[in-house]
Each structure stands twice: as structure tokens, then as C-alpha cells.
Amino acid sequence: MRGRAVMPGQAQGRLLVSSEPLSFWGGYDPATGEIIDRRHPLSGRTAAGRVLAVPSTRGSSTSTAVLLEAIRRGTAPAAIITVGVDSFVALASIVADELYGRPLPVIALERADFAELTPDMSLTIGADGVIETRT
Amino acid sequence: MQLTDRDRHLLDGGGGPAARMAMSIVVRMAAVQGIDRLLDITAAHVDSSLYMGDATLDYALRLAGHGARVVVPTTLNVSGVDPHGWREWAVPPEWADKAYRQMQAYKQMGCKATWTCAPYQESERPRFGQQIAWGESSAIVFANSVLGARTERYPDLLDICAAITGRVPAAGLHLDENRAGECVFRLHGIPGALQADDAFYPVLGHLVGQVARDRVAVIAGLEVSPSEDQLKALGAAMASSGAVALFHLVGVTPEAPTEAAALRGRMPDEDHRVTVERLRAARDGLSTAAGDRLDMVVLGSPHFSLDEFRRLAPLLERRTRHDRVRLLITCSRAVKLIAERAGLLKPVIEFGGELTVDTCILTSPMLPPDVGTLMTNSAKYAYYGPGLLGKQLAFGSLEDCVRSAVDGRIVRDESLWAA
Numbered sequence: 001m002r003g004r005a006v007m008p009g010q011a012q013g014r015l016l017v018s019s020e021p022l023s024f025w026g027g028y029d030p031a032t033g034e035i036i037d038r039r040h041p042l043s044g045r046t047a048a049g050r051v052l053a054v055p056s057t058r059g060s061s062t063s064t065a066v067l068l069e070a071i072r073r074g075t076a077p078a079a080i081i082t083v084g085v086d087s088f089v090a091l092a093s094i095v096a097d098e099l100y101g102r103p104l105p106v107i108a109l110e111r112a113d114f115a116e117l118t119p120d121m122s123l124t125i126g127a128d129g130v131i132e133t134r135t
Numbered sequence: 136m137q138l139t140d141r142d143r144h145l146l147d148g149g150g151g152p153a154a155r156m157a158m159s160i161v162v163r164m165a166a167v168q169g170i171d172r173l174l175d176i177t178a179a180h181v182d183s184s185l186y187m188g189d190a191t192l193d194y195a196l197r198l199a200g201h202g203a204r205v206v207v208p209t210t211l212n213v214s215g216v217d218p219h220g221w222r223e224w225a226v227p228p229e230w231a232d233k234a235y236r237q238m239q240a241y242k243q244m245g246c247k248a249t250w251t252c253a254p255y256q257e258s259e260r261p262r263f264g265q266q267i268a269w270g271e272s273s274a275i276v277f278a279n280s281v282l283g284a285r286t287e288r289y290p291d292l293l294d295i296c297a298a299i300t301g302r303v304p305a306a307g308l309h310l311d312e313n314r315a316g317e318c319v320f321r322l323h324g325i326p327g328a329l330q331a332d333d334a335f336y337p338v339l340g341h342l343v344g345q346v347a348r349d350r351v352a353v354i355a356g357l358e359v360s361p362s363e364d365q366l367k368a369l370g371a372a373m374a375s376s377g378a379v380a381l382f383h384l385v386g387v388t389p390e391a392p393t394e395a396a397a398l399r400g401r402m403p404d405e406d407h408r409v410t411v412e413r414l415r416a417a418r419d420g421l422s423t424a425a426g427d428r429l430d431m432v433v434l435g436s437p438h439f440s441l442d443e444f445r446r447l448a449p450l451l452e453r454r455t456r457h458d459r460v461r462l463l464i465t466c467s468r469a470v471k472l473i474a475e476r477a478g479l480l481k482p483v484i485e486f487g488g489e490l491t492v493d494t495c496i497l498t499s500p501m502l503p504p505d506v507g508t509l510m511t512n513s514a515k516y517a518y519y520g521p522g523l524l525g526k527q528l529a530f531g532s533l534e535d536c537v538r539s540a541v542d543g544r545i546v547r548d549e550s551l552w553a554a
Contacts, residue, residue, distance in 0.1 A: 038423070058377065060375070
């Protein structure tokens with residue numbers, strides 16, 4: 001499938017996917033990359049190094065700072081996929097690029113394509129936004 | 136992208152490297168959102184002051200070190216540390232040092248040292264229709280909904296760029312056409328006594344946020360006139376369980392004299408009925424604590440107001456807390472000072488209560504490990520506490536919280552919530 005490369009970059013990894021939006025503040029531990037929102041279906045899973053697909057962020061405006069810290073520490077997902085452009089995820093990646101020269105690949109999918117994603121599938125993301133899937 | 140000469144000047148580095156970086160971030164954000172125009176803002180509230188690790192400190196030091204100055208009046212949200220009080224808590228010295236350095240960096244950029252998530256309780260408030268760039272979800276929803284100012288939901292890292300450049304993408308809630316209600320919530324059979332109670336508002340907000348997510352919510356059928364603190368609690372709850380940045384409370388908030396006005400003549404996506412049963416379920420969803428064990432009562436998210444101190448004082452008089460239960464209030468240094476002068480802190484201290492300023496339990500690692508279960512009247516504390524702090528949380532009214540602190544265990548008055 002093909003998405004829009006909001007922040008272009010190559011990545012690969014196994015997929016962690018949920019239809020539930022995620023707040024990184026209070027929902028993602030930048031020390032470990034674990035999802036810690038106890039109300040979220042992915043609670044307890046580690047997203048570091050994996051491709052994380054959530055429709056959008058939610059809640060606090062501090063999510064961007066937490067994601068930036070995770071990028072700095074190397075505990076961020078390998079790439080993030082959202083439905084449409086999530087401006088908070090995009091911002092963290094843009095600032096990571098400006099500050100550290102290390103943008104995080106961010107892909108925006110159409111809702112129907114997002115629905116095709118299944119847990120644990122292996123994804124290869126190209127700089128052009130093309131996503132190759134293997135289950 | 137339509138840029139002014141000044142925008143290009145900043146982007147080319149004419150305003151120095153910090154302004155270049157800030158302008159670049161604003162322009163790149165507009166581009167990823169497909170927006171081709173920027174607009175001027177005339178005030179900012181900056182949440183980037185929160186210390187979230189070395190990344191946020193690096194960012195602040197880079198901007199301040201390269202000479203960044205804000206170009207509009209800019210207030211600061213809470214920081215990561217109470218610089219005078221942190222030693223009495225479990226804050227690691229390294230954290231306190233770095234959070235303090237981050238605070239200094241934002242002051243150096245010309246921001247006002249307000250250190251509060253509720254700047255509208257003390258400094259000059261934005262006017263109706265004023266274009267502003269605010270961070271802090273609970274403050275954003277208050278500014279848009281209660282004051283009728285116009286701000287997008289500015290995340291940390293971007294709010295300071297808006298303050299440094301005075302420019303933001305012309306999008307979202309800055310534009311009238313995006314301020315129409317999308318999701319209606321109709322109060323149905325809610326007793327007047329419950330509608331008048333403080334605890335009703337955070338619970339309603341929690342429910343609305345879960346359903347509305349990031350849409351503009353319209354609430355119809357309220358029969359009482361809520362106080363500003365009640366509206367503050369309502370919005371903060373919506374902005375925790377959801378990403379609501381604007382609600383219209385029909386007959387109360389400035390863009391909603393009528394339901395039709397709130398909807399700007401359009402049909403809503405959804406029309407929900409809010410019953411006492413649904414509210415009870417939402418209220419129960421705010422508590423994770425099982426049993427009645429209690430270690431601490433915490434009040435003040437968003438930061439406690441002077442009126443809240445006025446309401447709390449008589450509840451505390453001639454009572455003291457149970458030995459095992461601490462009472463903590465988080466507020467701004469300005470409100471603390473005014474409350475002290477008004478004689479409203481004396482009952483808190485005599486009760487055995489404590490105050491923390493400039494920060495809160497969610498943004499400073501201050502709570503000791505032996506505090507396992509907290510009770511609060513704040514939906515925001517209740518919502519984020521379990522994940523961020525790994526603590527158990529119980530939600531109750533202000534009266535429930537005080538009674539529980541006295542009794543040494545979680546107690547609640549259920550009478551208002553009966554169908």
C-alpha cells in the first residue's frame with residue numbers, strides 16, 4: 001500500500017497496531033519505549049524499534065515533547081503510521097530533525113488502508129511512503 | 136506557501152539562528168498540514184516549559200543560547216519543579232537542576248514567569264476573538280470555549296516557535312468556519328442538584344471527551360449557571376479523555392447563545408443523550424482504586440483558583456487530616472500569595488495540608504513511593520495518574536476528598552448520583 005510520507009524516511013519493523021488513539025504523555029515511557037496508558041489496548045507492549053500504527057494522538061499537548069525525548073534516547077518506534085496527518089507526531093519528527101538531524105519517519109494512510117493493517121505483520125517503509133507488508 | 140517579507144527574512148536567518156529555527160518549524164508544520172498561509176498571533180502561553188528529559192532541555196538551551204526572544208506577551212505553563220519546595224519531596228536533584236535550567240532558559244527568552252496551567256486565573260486574559268497561540272490542553276479549551284479567543288491546540292515545542300515568530304499556520308480553530316459544533320450532548324433527566332454540584336462537571340467532561348475525541352462539542356440542556364471553576368473542570372476533563380479544544384455550552388459560553396448559533400447552522404455529526412446512568416459509568420471510569428485505602432488527597436489540576444481556596448477553607452476549619460493521609464494542593468505562586476493574604480491558607484496549614492507551586496504531581500516526580508493511592512476531585516489527575524505515576528486514583532467531590540482525608544479512607548456521598 002502507499003501512504004503519504006509526512007516525514008520521509010526508510011524504516012522496517014514488526015507492526016504494533018491499534019484503532020485507539022494514543023497520548024504519548026502518560027501513554028509512552030521514553031525510558032523504555034513501553035506503552036503505559038493502562039486504558040489503551042496496547043498497554044504493556046514495547047513500541048521501541050517497531051512500527052507503531054495508531055489513528056492519531058489524543059489528549060495532552062505534551063505528547064510531542066515525550067516523543068522527541070524517545071527519539072533522542074532511541075526508544076521511539078522505528079516509524080509511526082497514522083490516519084491522515086497527525087500534527088503532533090509530525091512536529092516531534094520535525095523538531096528531532098532541526099535539533100538532532102534525526103527525523104522519525106511518519107506515514108499518513110487513508111482510513112481504509114489503515115484498516116488493512118494487522119498485528120505483527122512485518123513492514124518495510126520506503127522514503128516515498130510505499131509500505132510493503134508481509135504477514 | 137504565502138510568506139511575508141518578514142517571514143522570509145526570519146527563515147533566511149536575518150533574525151538570528153533561533154528565530155530561523157522557530158520560523159522553519161512553523162513553516163514546515165504548515166506544509167505537512169497542507170496549509171499555505173500563516174496568520175499573526177498577539178499572545179502566547181507556552182507549555183514547552185515542561186521538563187520531559189534532556190530533549191526538552193536541549194531544545195530550550197538551543198533557542199535561548201541562540202538569542203531567541205518572544206515577540207508577543209507570553210505566559211509560561213507549569214515547569215518540572217517547584218524551585219523552592221522540591222527538597223521536601225521525592226524529586227531527584229538531577230531532575231530539579233535540569234528542570235530549573237529549562238525554566239531559566241524560557242525566562243531568558245522573555246516569557247513571563249507565571250508557571251501555571253491556568254494563566255487565565257491571574258494574568259491578562261485574551262479577549263473574545265483574539266488570535267493567540269496557547270499550549271496546555273486544559274488552558275486551550277478554556278481560552279477557546281469560555282473566553283472565545285482563537286487558538287489551535289498548540290503542542291509543546293511549537294507554542295514557543297509561535298511566540299518567537301508571532302506567526303502560526305492559518306488553520307483549525309483560528310478560523311470561524313472550523314468553530315461550529317460537530318457533536319451534540321443533550322442532558323436528559325439530570326437532577327438540578329447534580330447539575331449544580333462541582334463533581335458533575337469533570338464527570339460530564341470525561342464522558343464528552345471520550346465520545347467527541349477531537350471534535351467541537353456542544354452541550355445542551357444545562358439548567359444552571361456554572362461557575363468559572365466548573366467550566367475549567369469541564370474543559371480539562373474533555374481535553375484529557377479526548378482532544379477537545381473547543382466546546383459550546385448552550386446559553387453559557389460566548390459562541391453559543393443558542394444551539395443553532397453553536398452549530399453555525401449546520402447539522403451535527405452525532406447527537407447523544409446524557410443520562411445519570413451514563414454519568415455514573417463515566418464517574419466510575421475515573422477511579423482505578425479498589426477498596427478504601429488512601430494515602431493522599433490531591434487538589435488543583437488545573438491549578439487551584441482563589442475561589443477554590445474560598446470554597447475549601449470552611450470545609451477544613453476545625454478539622455485535621457488523618458495521620459496516614461496527606462493533603463496536597465497544587466497552584467500557582469501568584470494564587471498562593473493572594474490566598475495567603477486573604478487568610479485562606481491558614482485553615483489548609485492547620486488541617487495539615489501542603490502546597491506546591493509552579494508545577495504539579497504529573498509534571499514533577501515529587502510523590503514518594505509510599506504514596507500508592509490518591510483521591511482527587513480533578514478528572515485530569517484521575518485520568519493521567521495511573522499511567523504517568525503508576526498510582527491508584529479515586530475520584531470524588533471536594534467534600535468527599537476532605538472527608539476522606541479526615542477519615543483516613545476513601546468515602547463518597549452517593550446521594551446526588553442516584554437516578
